[in-house]
Amino acid sequence: MLQEVKSFLELDLKLELSLEKSKITDPRKSPALFLGTEISISNHVYSFKGSKGQRLRSPSQIRMLAPLHRVFLKMISVGFMDGHRMGSPRFLWKNLNKDNIILLYNSVLRGYLNYYSFANNYNHLAASLSHRLKTSCAKLLAAKYTLGNTTKVLNKYGTDLKGADRIGFFRPPLQLKP
Numbered sequence: 001m002l003q004e005v006k007s008f009l010e011l012d013l014k015l016e017l018s019l020e021k022s023k024i025t026d027p028r029k030s031p032a033l034f035l036g037t038e039i040s041i042s043n044h045v046y047s048f049k050g051s052k053g054q055r056l057r058s059p060s061q062i063r064m065l066a067p068l069h070r071v072f073l074k075m076i077s078v079g080f081m082d083g084h085r086m087g088s089p090r091f092l093w094k095n096l097n098k099d100n101i102i103l104l105y106n107s108v109l110r111g112y113l114n115y116y117s118f119a120n121n122y123n124h125l126a127a128s129l130s131h132r133l134k135t136s137c138a139k140l141l142a143a144k145y146t147l148g149n150t151t152k153v154l155n156k157y158g159t160d161l162k163g164a165d166r167i168g169f170f171r172p173p174l175q176l177k178p
Contacts, residue, residue, distance in 0.1 A: 001024060002019075002022065002023075002024055005017065005022075006019075006022075027039060027040045027041045027062075028040070028041045028043070028060075031065070033067070036066075036067065036070070036115070037064050037065065037066065037067070037116070037119065038064070038065040038066075038067050039062065039063070039064050039065075040062075040063050040065070041060050041061070041062060041063065042060060042061045042062075042063050043060075044061070045057055045058070045059050046058040046059075046061065063120050064118060064119055064120060065119055065120055065121045066112075066116035066119040066121055066122070066125045068121070068124070068125060068128070071112060071125070071129065072085050075129075075132065075133075078090075079091075079092070080108070080132065080133060080136045081132055081136070085132070086132070086135065087131075087132045087133065087134070087135030087136035087137075087138075087139060088136055088139065089136055089139040089140035089142075089143055090136060090140060091140070091143070093140065094140060094143065094144050098141065098144075098163075098165055098167075099165050099166060099167040101137065101140060101141065101144075102137060102161060102167045102168065102169055103167055105133050105134075105136070105137045105169065105170075106167075106169065106170040108133060109129060109130060109133050109170055109172065110170060112125070112129055113125070113126055113129070113172050122175075123174050123175070126172040126173075126174055127174060130170075130171070130172050134161070134169050135150060137161060137169060138150040138153045138154060138161065139153075141153045141157070141161065
């Protein structure tokens with residue numbers, strides 16, 4: 001089947017298939033990674049009532065998950081998290097004003113949440129990424145204004161880090177968006 005797809009792409013579409021990256025997998029056994037999303041088939045059997053009150057079963061559903069381990073590794077590599085997956089300050093932005101710092105953190109958070117807005121584990125991604133980025137931002141503000149720790153930053157600026165300024169830290173909606 002892979003050879004047929006390869007010949008179709010080469011002959012009809014004039015595209016080259018990378019055999020190192022391309023593979024055929026059984027999504028019931030292990031998830032396939034496609035465009036940064038883990039795609040698999042759930043083993044859970046869903047049951048629901050039909051139009052005449054009968055009980056119906058739907059055995060398999062496609063699950064698309066944001067690969068949290070890959071997202072966290074990316075956050076570690078660019079400096080938003082340390083090796084223990086805790087938020088760490090991104091000192092590259094220390095010389096900016098507070099509103100610009102929060103805008104940049106919000107853009108990183110919104111970028112990931114918009115990209116994975118369809119994922120089945122959106123709630124977990126939103127909650128954990130928001131917490132870690134807010135911690136990173138609070139640590140950066142603590143270093144910038146020599147406040148000492150994040151508790152003092154939260155006491156001074158509030159839980160949304162807004163304070164008297166216009167810009168506050170983005171609070172994502174924690175809901176699944178199918």
